[in-house]
Amino acid sequence: MTDVTLTIDNKQVTVPAGMLVVDAAKRAGIDIPVFCYHPKMEPAGMCRMCLVEIGRPMMDRATGKPVLDEKGDPKIQFMPKLETACTNPVSDGMVVKTQLTSERAKAGQKETVEFLLTSHPLDCPVCDKGGECSLQNLTMEHGPGKSRFLFDEKQRLAKRVPLGELIWLDRERCIQCGRCVRFQSDIAGEPVIEFDERGRTTQIVTFSDPGFDSVFSGNTTDICPVGALTTADFRFGARPWELDASASICAQCPVGCNITFNTRREAKSDGKIVIKRVMPRQNEGVNEIWICDKGRFAYHYAESEDRLTRPLIAKEGKLAKASWKSALDLASEKLAAAKKNLVVLASGRLSNEDLFNLKSLADLAGGKAILYTDMGGGELTARVGVGQGFDLGKLGKGDAILVVASDLYEEAPIWWMRVKQATERGATLIVANPRATKLDKHAAFVIRYAYGDEVTTIEDLNDKNKIADAFRKAGNAVILFGSEGLGLAGSSSVAAAAADLLKESGFAGKPNSGLIGVWPRANDQGAWEMGFETSDDLIEELKGKAIYVAGADPAGDDPALAKALKAAKFLVVQDISLTATAGLADVVLPAQAYTEREGTFTSGERRAQRFYPAVPVTGEARHDFAITSQIARGMGYILEGTSPSIVFDFLAATVKSFDGLDYAKLAEVTEQWPIVGRGDLYYGGTTYENTQGLGAQLTSAAGRGETYKLPAAKKAKSLRPKEGEVLAVPVTKLYDQGATVVPAELLSERIGEATVTLNPATARELGAEAGELVKLAFNGTQAEVRVRTDEAVSTGVALVPRSFGLAVREPVAASVKSTKKARG
Numbered sequence: 133m134t135d136v137t138l139t140i141d142n143k144q145v146t147v148p149a150g151m152l153v154v155d156a157a158k159r160a161g162i163d164i165p166v167f168c169y170h171p172k173m174e175p176a177g178m179c180r181m182c183l184v185e186i187g188r189p190m191m192d193r194a195t196g197k198p199v200l201d202e203k204g205d206p207k208i209q210f211m212p213k214l215e216t217a218c219t220n221p222v223s224d225g226m227v228v229k230t231q232l233t234s235e236r237a238k239a240g241q242k243e244t245v246e247f248l249l250t251s252h253p254l255d256c257p258v259c260d261k262g263g264e265c266s267l268q269n270l271t272m273e274h275g276p277g278k279s280r281f282l283f284d285e286k287q288r289l290a291k292r293v294p295l296g297e298l299i300w301l302d303r304e305r306c307i308q309c310g311r312c313v314r315f316q317s318d319i320a321g322e323p324v325i326e327f328d329e330r331g332r333t334t335q336i337v338t339f340s341d342p343g344f345d346s347v348f349s350g351n352t353t354d355i356c357p358v359g360a361l362t363t364a365d366f367r368f369g370a371r372p373w374e375l376d377a378s379a380s381i382c383a384q385c386p387v388g389c390n391i392t393f394n395t396r397r398e399a400k401s402d403g404k405i406v407i408k409r410v411m412p413r414q415n416e417g418v419n420e421i422w423i424c425d426k427g428r429f430a431y432h433y434a435e436s437e438d439r440l441t442r443p444l445i446a447k448e449g450k451l452a453k454a455s456w457k458s459a460l461d462l463a464s465e466k467l468a469a470a471k472k473n474l475v476v477l478a479s480g481r482l483s484n485e486d487l488f489n490l491k492s493l494a495d496l497a498g499g500k501a502i503l504y505t506d507m508g509g510g511e512l513t514a515r516v517g518v519g520q521g522f523d524l525g526k527l528g529k530g531d532a533i534l535v536v537a538s539d540l541y542e543e544a545p546i547w548w549m550r551v552k553q554a555t556e557r558g559a560t561l562i563v564a565n566p567r568a569t570k571l572d573k574h575a576a577f578v579i580r581y582a583y584g585d586e587v588t589t590i591e592d593l594n595d596k597n598k599i600a601d602a603f604r605k606a607g608n609a610v611i612l613f614g615s616e617g618l619g620l621a622g623s624s625s626v627a628a629a630a631a632d633l634l635k636e637s638g639f640a641g642k643p644n645s646g647l648i649g650v651w652p653r654a655n656d657q658g659a660w661e662m663g664f665e666t667s668d669d670l671i672e673e674l675k676g677k678a679i680y681v682a683g684a685d686p687a688g689d690d691p692a693l694a695k696a697l698k699a700a701k702f703l704v705v706q707d708i709s710l711t712a713t714a715g716l717a718d719v720v721l722p723a724q725a726y727t728e729r730e731g732t733f734t735s736g737e738r739r740a741q742r743f744y745p746a747v748p749v750t751g752e753a754r755h756d757f758a759i760t761s762q763i764a765r766g767m768g769y770i771l772e773g774t775s776p777s778i779v780f781d782f783l784a785a786t787v788k789s790f791d792g793l794d795y796a797k798l799a800e801v802t803e804q805w806p807i808v809g810r811g812d813l814y815y816g817g818t819t820y821e822n823t824q825g826l827g828a829q830l831t832s833a834a835g836r837g838e839t840y841k842l843p844a845a846k847k848a849k850s851l852r853p854k855e856g857e858v859l860a861v862p863v864t865k866l867y868d869q870g871a872t873v874v875p876a877e878l879l880s881e882r883i884g885e886a887t888v889t890l891n892p893a894t895a896r897e898l899g900a901e902a903g904e905l906v907k908l909a910f911n912g913t914q915a916e917v918r919v920r921t922d923e924a925v926s927t928g929v930a931l932v933p934r935s936f937g938l939a940v941r942e943p944v945a946a947s948v949k950s951t952k953k954a955r956g
């Protein structure tokens with residue numbers, strides 16, 4: 133794009149052509165006040181706060197050249213009226229006078245504030261936004277001291293309007309800037325709120341059922357320039373100036389959104405320091421300035437009442453409090469005695485440092501380090517995965533994105549949004565899934581296949597057909613694969629087929645191309661990088677072993693695994709709360725929640741990112757990596773146990789994909805655009821500026837130019853349910869009954885109860901009705917669940933949500949029986 137040079141407040145500025153005057157001024161360090169403009173959205177010109185004087189060079193119509201003054205400079209013609217800086221693009225030779233150099237602009241802005249205040253309640257002392265409100269700040273800076281309008285004419289509108297159970301509207305405070313409406317329609321792609329009525333009674337309404345039905349709704353409260361939109365979570369919870377801020381990473385999905393925990397010590401929490409809210413933190417390469425509602429509201433688990441505070445040792449069948457020394461000594465003695473019969477079973481809830489120490493311990497002892505997951509294929513992301521230089525935000529025209537076996541909206545909402553945005557920039561999206569998902573409407577091609585046909589579907593893209601051409605001829609290509617309807621074996625095969633497609637079509641190792649796993653946990657990618665493996669038969673694997681479980685609850689997820697753990701030779705469990713697995717343990721070791729400590733996670737886009745402590749440690753809980761180091765010491769091995777930074781530097785020196793990284797590098801920041809934060813909330817909203825690190829991306833074997841092998845993708849064995857049965861397949865829901873979500877009471881309506889989703893025709897065939905409780909029986913177990921019907925589900929298939937207490941961990945034949953019939 134060409135550059136243009138203009139003058140703003142006597143300062144020469146060179147910026148790309150097409151940039152808006154308001155942004156050009158920002159680049160030059162000049163803040164033009166705005167309300168309705170937001171740098172992430174198209175301008176609307178609704179509030180008139182950004183009024184400036186704009187002059188353009190006079191042109192001679194005959195010659196098409198600028199008219200010169202007596203000094204030989206171009207003559208500038210100013211418009212008779214003030215113009216909006218947020219709707220006017222820059223042009224060469226333009227001269228802009230803002231409130232800093234123009235009395236007219238200053239007066240225009242002052243009148244806009246005066247006008248806005250005619251309808252505003254001015255309840256700043258009790259308003260949630262007070263202290264971080266654009267209207268408050270800009271009134272102080274640009275407004276009049278007095279109003280010429282009569283107070284009696286102020287609007288009286290409803291002040292407590294729930295738009296949904298998460299977001300509340302104060303109608304009096306709304307200044308009708310339209311930021312929330314434009315965010316929902318243009319950025320979230322979910323236009324579920326709108327303006328209603330006209331004139332001074334114009335108001336925001338929701339017309340979805342349930343109200344404000346969007347997983348991105350909380351972002352509107354950040355960008356609302358006043359206190360009109362507030363979250364039910366934080367509403368009247370604290371004043372902004374009482375809050376401390378700690379940088380962190382959302383641990384709810386593999387996107388790794390950068391967040392800030394706002395904390396406060398408060399009397400109503402018995403004098404404890406508690407998290408009051410979660411805010412987005414800018415990282416343009418990850419989440420820009422947005423987070424989803426799960427990340428914003430599902431943080432309460434770290435504060436839950438059943439947190440472990442002390443080590444426990446089983447005595448006569450009961451867990452009893454013990455000292456750290458006795459618990460560690462016992463754990464070390466028994467794990468050492470197991471020698472090669474040691475299994476370390478850990479999940480992607482842990483940090484890179486924790487996983488590195490756990491893997492090192494298993495290696496030193498000659499045991500196995502197994503990742504507790506139902507999704508495989510991670511070893512391939514280390515070979516052909518995305519890495520250094522990858523940015524979903526840079527994919528556009530000429531690029532291709534394949535999303536296979538994943539409902540991104542439910543599994544990784546911010547990736548859903550960023551993939552949608554890539555299509556708006558011209559990228560070709562191919563969605564391959566057995567049922568319709570919200571991403572379909574943004575796709576150029578939708579491939580519908582039967583559960584079990586995933587590998588064939590991907591392999592078909594190696595052939596000659598229209599969709600395959602669109603993929604193979606792209607400039608850059610990325611594949612996001614998930615585990616929709618699949619277990620460990622099925623998803624591993626999908627990864628193998630996808631990796632092969634990338635290699636064969638020449639995308640492996642290209643900077644903005646590669647494989648991405650839509651993992652169930654925030655740091656599964658980290659576990660794969662550390663070399664954790666999976667087991668084809670975990671139950672068999674655990675038989676008679678000494679087992680060290682960290683950050684996982686297999687017994688809570690699956691009765692068959694609980695049985696296997698009960699039969700373990702010795703069981704050590706390290707977790708933040710007393711899970712079902714911990715209940716079976718010989719030794720329980722209390723770990724710190726990630727909100728209480730520092731460390732790093734590796735996102736699905738293979739970006740290592742740092743998180744920092746936000747709240748004090750609960751009881752005697754210790755860092756996971758430190759506990760492992762202490763156990764190792766008792767077994768005769770030395771592992772770093774004092775500083776996450778040293779562990780990280782060790783792992784960077786050991787794990788090839790981390791080569792060249794160090795802990796300090798992850799904390800580096802470079803200037804991001806648009807500029808948000810820096811105290812001027814009115815421009816970007818209340819999103820936090822990132823001063824604590826943008827993280828750093830890993831390399832892949834293909835990216836390093838190494839030779840590597842890919843496994844052959846195994847086609848799934850066809851599973852034919854008998855007559856009267858269905859094929860039950862696991863699917864992921866954003867809001868589930870997992871231990872990290874349920875403690876957020878605010879989300880309970882969205883979490884709901886366990887369901888089985890059937891095609892209406894299948895439901896009829898089985899004699900089940902929508903809304904009815906049925907008995908779902910599989911693998912010798914049965915559970916009562918409610919039936920949902922959905923035309924998008926294939927006939928003969930039952931969708932069973934993960935983390936709802938139903939252990940459907942891979943496709944399985946199941947029977948669905950109406951309880952009415954059973955009782956009748």
Ligand code: SF4
Nearest residue numbers: 306307309310312356
């Ligand atoms: S609710 Fe807030 S963001 Fe929405 S139009 Fe009103 S002032 Fe603007």
Ligand code: SF4
Nearest residue numbers: 382384385389424427
């Ligand atoms: S998209 Fe994922 S990482 Fe981002 S806020 Fe939501 S749950 Fe957290």
Ligand code: FES
Nearest residue numbers: 177179180182218
């Ligand atoms: S009209 Fe420019 S910020 Fe509203």
